Amino acid sequence: MNRKKLQKLTDTLTKNCKHFNKFEVSCLIKLFYNLVGEATERPGAAIGLDRNHYYLLFCLPLSSSSLVFRGFDKDNDGSINVTEWVNGLSLFLRGSLEEKMKYCFDVFDLNGDGFISKEEMFHMLKNSLLKQPSEEDPDEGIKDLVEITLKKMDYDHDGKLSFADYEKAVREEALLLEAFGPCLPDPKSQMEFEAQVFKDPNDFHD
Structure with missing residues (x-):
């Protein structure tokens, strides 16, 4: 050039x-x-x-x-x-935190419908967690993790995360910004x- x-x-x-x-x-x-x-x-x-x-x-x-x-x-x-x-x-x-929240939410909203669904959470957590050799089905552990996450972040209890849910959760606990996998540099x-x-x-x- x-x-x-x-x-x-x-x-x-x-x-x-x-x-x-x-x-x-x-x-x-x-x-x-x-x-x-x-x-x-x-x-x-x-x-x-x-x-x-x-x-x-x-x-x-x-x-x-x-x-x-x-x-x-x-x-x-x-x-x-x-x-x-x-x-x-x-x-x-x-x-800024606002820009990063919007960015992370858009990245986690895999199908672009404005919500992070249980299926999307499961898919991302499964990909970002290390597989542990153990007796039990690893998928069960991930399902439990999805339920725990929803309990903590799903403020309107509709079984999925809107941007409002996500923003509120991140403002209360900054570590939740990358709750579903690393998508910002350390x-x-x-x-x-x-x-x-x-x-x-x-x-x-x-």
């Missing part, structure tokens, strides 16, 4: 980006194109990050990387374009990522 194009894209994305300045947006755009690689130079090739590139960034467990990918891939086309990348990272790394990974990507502009070379 030539300097002029980069400048134009940086200006456009910085305007709509809440949490990054121009220099940071420019760094993220360069990282995006480095990750995407030469494949995008082919005419007609879709420019975007697929799931394989993606989980490497924050060393998220593979079971949760598909959840995170869904949170970034707003148009559900199976790849993350440069706009989704910058906007996603803005929230992912520096979002602070250490976040700091390491930022330190690596947002180097001092004076040391920055094209």
